[in-house]
Amino acid sequence: MDMDSHLDPARARSRWSVEPGWLNTASHGMPPDTAYAAMTAAQEAWRLGRSDMDAWQAAGERARACFARLVGAPVDAVMAGQTASGLLAPFAAALPPGARVLVPDIEFTSNLFPWLVQEARGVEVVTVPAAKLATAIDERTTAVAFSLVQSSDGSIAPEADIVAAARAHGAAVFVDGTQACGWLPIDATRYDLFVVSAYKWLMAPRGAAYGYVAPEQAERTLPHAANWYAGAPGADAYYGPPLRLAETARRFDTSPAWFCQVGAAPALDLVERIGVERIHTHNVTLANRFLTGLGLPPTDSAIVSVDAPQAKARLDAAGIRASVRAGRVRLAFHLYNTTADADAAIAALTA
Secondary structure (H helix, E strand, O other), X not given: OOHHHOOOHHXXXXXXXXXXXXXXXXXOOOOOHHHHHHHHHHHHHHHHOXXXXXXXXXXXXXXXXXXXXXXOOOHHHEEEEOOHHHHHHHHHHOOOOOOEEEEEOOOOHHHOHHHHHHHHHOOEEEEEOHHHHHHXXXXXXXXXXXXXXXXXXXXXXXXXXXXXXXXXXXXXXXXXXXXXXXXXXXXXXXXXXXXXXXXXXXXXOOOOEEEEEOHHHHHOOOOOOOOHHXXXXXXXXXXXXXXXXXXXXXXXXXXXXXXXXXXXXXXXXXXXXXXXXXXXXXXXXXXXXHHHHOOOOOOOOOEEEEOOOOHHHHXXXXXXXOEEEOOEEEEEOOOOOOHHHHHHHHHHHHO
């Protein structure tokens, strides 16, 4: 997209109706008004019997294409589903018995349970501190799976070191970008598999998820959730054999939650129009402002985690919505947040 067509984050803020004080995008994002309107209109058409499934499906394809551009991937290598763990599942099931998967010890379970459940058939899952992932990769490692940004505290993985170590030892790289995609610039083609639940930083309705899969990884993976929507384009996929799946990554698609895709298309479009680099600058500036106000060092992440006496209760009393993860208060700064939100959180915790 031409940079001249990008929206400035400050000007774009009018496209949300969220009340001040929502610092909880790491739990779920707020929809832009265009996404809410599109989803509401689709539901009204459904209620009145004026449904247009073709239009809903077209919205899903627009969202897929937009996601591909946001992460620098070819659209034919992008799959769509409802959850990040659901997109991971067939690739976890494709690991051979005896495979060794390395994951962080404090990892969100959507990128942990899909691997752990394979232990029942002989896959070994080894956990180490996230900061030591790169050095723990060796010739025994089949794959390394990690979150690009940790849900618990917002720490950004040393992905360059991890990828380099994995490539040096012939290990696959499986990445959950749910807490990164939408604010952190990403090149998904650096990985063998990259999945995202879009209801956080991409601000889509919950029930839309996307992923990039490298061609070599796709070729050796059986699409265990094969269904009509994963069928070859142009083929009648409704009834009877033979098996006729898409040759692209969409053979890993699951039948879409249509209203979620209708809402996702304008939400992802707005992220693209503003530009991830600009969003990154905006979000990190606010997060660092908050940390500095508490006398803490900046982390250059949109997600921050602090340990302060009665922090959650004090934020609640000030009308600031945040969450508690791993025993600490977690705050997250996104496009609809302002310096006023950051300063109000500082005041609540320092009063």
